[in-house]
Amino acid sequence: MNHFKLDASHGIILCRAKLSRGRQSIFLKLAVDTGASLTMVSVEAALALRIDPSKSKKHIEITTANGVVFVPVVRIPSFQCFGTEIKNIETACHNLPSESSVEGLLGLNFLKPAKVVLDFAKELIVIPK
Secondary structure (H helix, E strand, O other), rough: OOOEEEOOOOOOOOEEEEEEEEEEEEEEEEOOOOOOOEEOOOOHHHOOOOOOOOOOOOEEEEOOOOEEEEEEEEEEEEEOOOOOOEEEEEEEEOOOOOOOOEEEEEOOHHHHHOOOOOOOOOOEEEEOO
């Protein structure tokens, strides 16, 4: 099992993710969001991996503070977080407001397959191997 410190004192649970396509990799600071069905990264993050969201054939509707928007969905070849890798994960591409402290959201389509357990009593994030 992998264990990580769970710090919810700031009202947001942060994590670091590594996204890769071939030899190209980027690191992002994400917010763990159990209310998000899909993981979300910025358009710039996708473009840094040479994935063009404007060419996506799939779009989804998401609700933001500014209302409902339709955003492209792309597949990230390798998405690693909490010591777990998910290959070809569907990821919504949308830019969070510039004042946001994170570069995206870690959603249920990563949390469920990785079997992430948020143990608030012990202040741990546990991922069984």
